[in-house]
Amino acid sequence: MNLIDGKKIASQILDDLSKKIARFPRKIGLAVLMVGDNPGSHAYVRMKKKACAQLGIDSLTEQLDADTSPETVLQKIEVLNHTPAIDGILVQLPLPDHYNPQQITRAIDPNKDVDGFHPMNVGKLLLGEEGGFIPCTPHGIQLLLEKSQIEIAGKHVVIVGRSNIVGKPLAALLVQKRRGCNATVTIVHSQSEHLSDITRTADILIAAIGQPHFITNKLVKPGAVVVDVGINRVQDESGNVKLVGDVDFSSVAPIASWITPVPGGVGPMTIALLMQNTYESALRRG
Numbered sequence: 001m002n003l004i005d006g007k008k009i010a011s012q013i014l015d016d017l018s019k020k021i022a023r024f025p026r027k028i029g030l031a032v033l034m035v036g037d038n039p040g041s042h043a044y045v046r047m048k049k050k051a052c053a054q055l056g057i058d059s060l061t062e063q064l065d066a067d068t069s070p071e072t073v074l075q076k077i078e079v080l081n082h083t084p085a086i087d088g089i090l091v092q093l094p095l096p097d098h099y100n101p102q103q104i105t106r107a108i109d110p111n112k113d114v115d116g117f118h119p120m121n122v123g124k125l126l127l128g129e130e131g132g133f134i135p136c137t138p139h140g141i142q143l144l145l146e147k148s149q150i151e152i153a154g155k156h157v158v159i160v161g162r163s164n165i166v167g168k169p170l171a172a173l174l175v176q177k178r179r180g181c182n183a184t185v186t187i188v189h190s191q192s193e194h195l196s197d198i199t200r201t202a203d204i205l206i207a208a209i210g211q212p213h214f215i216t217n218k219l220v221k222p223g224a225v226v227v228d229v230g231i232n233r234v235q236d237e238s239g240n241v242k243l244v245g246d247v248d249f250s251s252v253a254p255i256a257s258w259i260t261p262v263p264g265g266v267g268p269m270t271i272a273l274l275m276q277n278t279y280e281s282a283l284r285r286g
């Protein structure tokens with residue numbers, strides 16, 4: 001079994017970016033809006049701010065109460081859309097229940113939508129058009145595989161999970177007719193029949209479910225590559241919160257050819273690709 005070292009690959013991407021950003025003729029800005037008090041979101045926003053600080057990107061973070069109205073958030077997005085110093089805008093998900101996340105995502109200028117969730121960017125990804133933004137986690141997974149010299153072309157990739165932020169855009173990316181993609185892709189989800197029969201046909205199995213240790217060795221073909229996107233907060237025996245993936249690492253690692261750890265696999269890549277999209281936005285905007 002070989003470990004896919006997301007931390008190392010992400011840090012190489014960040015090192016490369018930091019040199020480019022140092023040469024960029026002006027400050028680059030990323031705005032992050034967070035609504036409510038989700039503990040996971042606090043951690044993600046902290047990591048994004050830290051990466052910005054490391055690269056010399058100005059980060060503007062606004063933390064809003066859970067009862068903030070969607071109209072207020074839409075107004076703030078409108079201001080940021082027209083603020084020249086801001087190259088990237090993201091609204092941390094999940095949003096409180098009284099929000100329609102699609103309405104918020106659509107309000108962001110697609111040219112500053114560094115999360116890649118705006119319908120314009122989703123459409124460009126699906127069509128294989130240049131000039132959009134690819135969502136950070138799917139792009140991070142594709143690069144993890146490519147930079148670990150794992151062949152994707154022609155392989156059967158099974159993705160467990162069909163969310164708009166991971167499963168669907170990942171399928172759209174890996175099936176593209178371009179270098180580093182060209183996979184045969186199957187998506188399974190909670191309504192899929194014969195799920196384990198399908199996952200056992202995967203050359204590359206990607207778990208984006210949000211269920212701790214869902215993927216055991218019984219769902220994996222010996223020799224498969226296994227990518228664990230899951231980040232689940234669970235309590236250990238002493239009552240401390242720890243992060244675990246969707247893959248039961250101890251049962252799957254012995255039969256996998258390659259596997260990502262949690263933490264230290266997909267997570268750092270998501271942050272690195274967010275920084276890359278922000279730099280890309282600044283380059284395009286000049």
Ligand SMILES: NC(=O)c1ccc[n+]([C@@H]2O[C@H](COP(=O)([O-])OP(=O)(O)OC[C@H]3O[C@@H](n4cnc5c(N)ncnc54)[C@H](OP(=O)(O)O)[C@@H]3O)[C@@H](O)[C@H]2O)c1
Pocket residue numbers: 137160161162163164165166167188189190191195208209210211229230231232266267268270
């Ligand atoms: N590493 C990172 O940077 C990163 C980034 C984003 C998310 N994540 C993590 O990745 C995980 C998934 O996130 P998400 O936003 O995609 O989650 P999500 O929106 O909740 O989607 C979960 C998907 O898993 C499917 N699913 C749930 N239970 C299932 C079951 N028993 N059998 C088969 N399919 C099942 C759901 O099916 P239905 O559609 O039928 O309900 C859904 O499609 C979470 O742990 C999240 O924290 C990590």
